[in-house]
Amino acid sequence: MIYLYWYLGVGVAVLAVVYGAHRLTKEKESEFLRDLLDAVNPDRKKLSYRILNNVVAPVLTAILVVAVWPVAVYMKAKEMLQKKDGTEIEKEREFAVERQHLQERLTVQEVERREVVTDPLKAVPELPFGHLNAAWQEFLNGHVDGGELWSFSARWQTTWGRKELRSGYVVVRDGAPCAHFLTVWKNILDDTDGEAKQAH
Structure with a gap:
């Protein structure tokens, strides 16, 4: 039973690190994009939609990370190695009118x-x-x-x-x-x- 506690404890620590890194690197949704998405999908303004996307989805993601944290660690290590080797996936060019x-x-x-x-x-x-x-x-x-x-x-x-x-x-x-x-x-x-x- 002590191993399970250790496993879950490490999972919580990994979750904290992943969440912190995500908050630091997350790009903020532009106001125009948010308004456009709200106009196309009026449900985005409903309380049920916000609860589902801002509360339920993050909680389920957190539980998943704690449960299978070795996979999260592996994926993050692989991403860091790709950046170091210069084999990082190239970002899609953003369209602009000329x-x-x-x-x-x-x-x-x-x-x-x-x-x-x-x-x-x-x-x-x-x-x-x-x-x-x-x-x-x-x-x-x-x-x-x-x-x-x-x-x-x-x-x-x-x-x-x-x-x-x-x-x-x-x-x-x-x-x-x-x-x-x-x-x-x-x-x-x-x-x-x-x-x-x-x-x-």
């Missing part, structure tokens, strides 16, 4: 007329961007003031070599593209192939 991607300067009204969703079955609200109208309004409230609104279209290659087409609208200030709102995100099968499949 000046050459700009297409047409538009007003908010022109964009909204262009993007009204008309669904004969009335499953989608007849609003600009349909179900994403709340996210569009958040985008407008947070970024458009004092800038120009442009449409853009960009061919983008990810770190892993996957080719994508990304289109939408971007705020331009002093000639520099800033925050953008994506409306199209497609994988491109081939540069010479006109067909593209919708990304999941």
